[in-house]
Amino acid sequence: MVDLPEEVFTTPPRDPIVDLFLADGEIHVTCELLGVDEESIHVCVKERTLVIHATGGMDIHTREIWLPVPVETDEIKKHYKNGVxxxxxxQRSS
Known part of the structure; x- marks a missing residue:
């Protein structure tokens, strides 16, 4: 029997899929976060960067997304359902 390295059978980690679009003065961001506990999801904005941090099982997901326009940092709405x-x-008024 041939011994194969364990790496052959493991899936390398990948970044969550993210989609972003601007419409009617709002930025809409959709991010795939499979297997994550909803209570572990933390979202914040630092200058023009959206930071998403979440944990699920032994995985830790952190994603930083550059925002195309300045936003109101105290008006963040989020909804998590079925891994999304x-x-x-x-958008901040000028």
């Missing part, structure tokens, strides 16, 4: 996190950010 939806975030809505209000």
């Amino acid at each position: 996190l939806e975030i809505i950010l209000k």
Whole structure:
């Protein structure tokens, strides 16, 4: 019997799939976060970067997403269902 290295059978980690679009003065972000506990999801905005941090099992997911426009940091809406996190950010008035 041939001994194969364990790496042959493991899936390398990958970043969650993220989609972002701007509509009607809001930025809509959709992020795949499979196997994550909803209570572990933390979302914040630092300057023009959206930071998503979540844990699930032994996995820790952190994603930083550059925002195309400045946003209101105190008006972050988020919804998590079936492994998909939806975030809505209000564009800052000029």
